[in-house]
Amino acid sequence: MFRKTKHRTTIFILIGLLLTLVFLHIMPVFDSFSLSVRFILEFGVVIIAILVAFLKQNETQIALNESEIKLEAVVEKVNYLAYHDELTGSFNRNYLLKCLEENMKKREITSESYALVSVNLNRFKNVNDSLGNEMGDLFLKTIAERLKEFSNNNVILARMVADEFMFFMPGKENLEELIHTANKIHKRIEEPMIAKGFKFHITSSMGISIFNENIEETNQLIKQAQLAMHEAKKNGQAVLVYHPDMNKELLENLFLENDLRQALDRKELILHYQPQVNIETGEIIGVEALIRWNHHKKGMIQPGKFIPLAEETGLIIPIGNWVIIEACSQLKKWNEMGITNLRLSVNLSLRQLYQEDLVETVARTLQLTKIKPEHLELEITESMAGNTERVISILQSLKKLGVRISVDDFGTGYSSLSYLYSFPIDQLKIDRSFITNLFTEENNKVIVSTIISMGQNLGLELIAEGVETSEQIEFLRPYKCVGVQGFLISRPLPAEEFQELLTEKTTLLERYSS
Template identity: 45%
Template sequence: MRQEERKTIQAAIVGAVLFLLIQIFRTPLSNIENQNWLSALYLMIGCCNIAFGFAIFAQGWLFFSDKLSKARLYTSALFFGVCIFDFLHTLSFAGIPGISSYITSEQSLWLLTFSRLASALGILVIFSREDQPVSVRGKKKVFSVAILLIVLSLGGVIFSHSIAAEQWGYSWISTLKHVVDMAVLFVYLLGVAIIVYPGKIEKSASLLIIIRALIFFAMGQVFFMNLFSIGEMDYLFGMLSSGVAYYLLLTGVYRLTIEEPFHENQQAEARINYLAYHDELTGLPNRRCLMQRAEEIVQRGEKDKTQGFSAFLIMNINHFKNINDSLGHYAGDLLLQMVAERIGNEVKSNEEMYSMGGDEFAFLMTDRTGVENCLVRATELLRLFETPVKLESGEYHISLSLGMSIYPGDGDTAEELIQNADTAVHNAKEQGVEIRRYIPAMQMKAKERFKLENDLRRALERNEFYLVYQPQVQLDTEEIVGMEALLRWDHPKRGLVSPIDFIPIAEESGLIVPIGEWVLRTACLQNKQWQTAGYRPICVSINLSMRQFLQPNLDGKIAAILQEIGLDPCYVDLEITESMTLDKETAFDQLNRLKRLGLFISIDDFGTGYSSLHYLKNMPIDRLKIDRSFVSEVMEDSNNAAIVSTITSMAHHLKLKVTAEGVENKEQLQFLRQQHCHEAQGYLFSKPVKAAEFEQAFLTPLVVSPSS
């Protein structure tokens, strides 16, 4: 039994024992009853209850107003009214001048009864249902309704009591009050029963605290009912029990609606990070994690030129496809796990192992004294597989090929180092050798890269760039609701150059800024031309590079372009990446200035960066775009499916749109629809096409209603 469950049972036992003890020692207690003393003590306890009630109200109205939930908002409104009734009851019952002259002691007791009835029914209704987030905009409406009900109820209790007393007498009213008191006690106990109903899921610690509050409310109500005797000491103990209940309810509501959702968000963030950076089959850190680690090594190396060598090893199981085909995928998965375990058991200090997906693994060695030392260690790793691997169907001899890149020397960036090691392992397999270290001849030579950069500098003035457009489809209606503008380079000699080849060069050289501005202007101009031609307006999505995003006058440039073209900003969606938000203050300032223009903002490739969910909820964005790497294997990889599901659910809670990239088949589309993803784009709908083809295939004329 959990600790909170034990506390709840103990609270019920303690409450029952205290009540019995008070009844047993009723005579000694009645001997110390002194009117002035009791009134002062009653006033003190009543004021404490009012303070607790106000704290419950303030928790929903004044504090944490950006994290409202129905339970906390409605509880706040409920106890706003309860507070007012308790305040009037306490002052009038204690005989405070100015209040007691307007509200008689009998009316005061009816105020108390009505207060307890409202709290009993309110708690029963609020906490017997599943809690849900609620818009902050609805807060004033709830409290306006609450104030109206409070005024009507207050007038109804006081005036109806006076009228009833004149017509039917106080005896009939006393009987009615006793019936209502019994009903209040019943509702409190019913609330306990419904919340702890065994058919429901396991109760959280906060709900158990609320149950304890109901127990003390019920005990206080028993005192107010005077079942065994008549005396003001009963009301004193009743108020004391209510005070304990108020405190417990304040604690329970805070934990249920603020603390627990906060911890759930933390757990969701941790799960997303784990799924995004670990391989499900082997449990090893994956390629994304290796990329992050490699970037750390490069950054440290740029600052400290005296650090040792770091070796990036990529290992590939030879003939793994044959093993899969002959023994089955289960045996193949088992083999991958055994390879990971065998190498993982040999990891030493300053060494790390990663899964690169499929039959490929990475091994990182840092702080080495020389290249020769790295080669010796690589050979030792390959020797681990001289012993056969035992599978269910028998023992099998396997071998691995290994490619290696060394930092510094074989790459200046994390991506280069990993890519060069990967190139080396494929070269080793082609050459039929165990180990190959990367050499420049294996990839494009530096001279060719330099030549490509020079050609890139003249591509703009030579009009070698053009845009293609990929449609974005709303999944509910299958209607084209947007398009993404993508850059292409038609080189006069090389032909079409892949963006993968020239975009990194443009980024490093700074050419991405004028190129990005050309893309923005061209895409907006094309969109405006289509609108002028009478087509239904849709939004165009344009990618921003890091260098563009960091420009201090970016909003001014974009505003000038849109004004010159005459395009409404609501038809432009700027796509940024998570890495652009690492500097939170700069990013928030830039995004706020862009949002003031009326633009839409999307986070592209969401799930592959490093942004925190804590900052995401405050970021002025409109949409998350799920990276194609998650979508492409969503039907084969449960990790990717979990990531897509988690991101989509989180986006719905944050009131953001979700667009999935890289949708290639109907199975992926069906999965995304099940997750309530809003939009999608990918080859299933269309590959990126030129403007003329996009116009013909996807744009629809704007239907104008005839004027009256």
């Protein structure tokens, strides 16, 4: 196109030069020099106007041609995105629905069956929240490439939403074969990924649904695969096959979610308190606030049942804020009773840690309740150590308020231990799994003693969780693990019962003094 334009311009210039020569040749015809000049100028203006008109027309044609090319590119991209995921290059939900509809029509002619395998990345949102969207996108691309290894001309991989993919497998109805394939996919996803110096293990939950005569529409089969996947996630399993009984449980969870949204207004959420004692003196040195849900119909619901639901729906933010305010208000009451040396521990979820107004919420609560900042201890978990710079910034802001920071469930995370040197933490809590299996798995003794030694060398306080036997106490005592917490000392108690325990601390002193 550019070459044609250049040639046309050259031709116009040559024509202009030719006409100029003609004018110069006929100049003697005129009676006067001024008249001849005037004629040339006037005629020249006409020629220039014609040339400009031709050039403008040509430029307009060029612009139109360029617009057509751009439009073609846009149309091409729109057509691509209609059936593809832009980030991973995989097919998208629209393409999957198209394939399912085509195969449902084929079923009227053939009896060929097909299956769906729903793949969800466990706790991927934590990766996204802690490391940022850029790293999250990189993880998704890596996972997508691994999943594409299991797709071909017949087996189609589609990305449904952020962290969910789905395989369409025509001609597949052998359940054992499908489960075997799903387990292979699960293992491939589980292979570690390294980013920013951290090694991450992403696990997955998968659900399988197979077409049957009761399927009336494509979305029905998709929902069945997704339901089986959610059941697998909830039960901590890699793969589950859809069963009609799952619909009943799904309905129950929907009702439970609706009730949880109203639990705060109904004042159904309550706090129980579990003491932490000094292993040498038996004195109560702290207390952990643990949430419970006293449902108006179902009675007491344990955290393991509703906390994951709160995390998934985002309700953990208002619930978590309520816990901080309620626990600090209770500590204020105990302070007013003369119990002034008690330390209060409150758990933070990952979503809470990254909420924009966390520091303001804590500061406002401290101001409102007038408790000493050093008597409030906020517990995070190792899994929150992903985005080191961001976490350090948040924790430092909290530390400026004067509160303490504790790492809960220590020893179970996949993170690098380097964060212990950079995080402004005061305490490590040894995970209960190590204490529970202290005498059943020999390695746990080594792990526990190593954690205690490491914590002491870093100048950190230590508390062992899940202490249930006197033998566990006797093992911990020589290592000078100052704090212990567990059912041997006391189960979590309502505020009134815990208050009674505070007045009877001499009983604990006699029981655990050396």
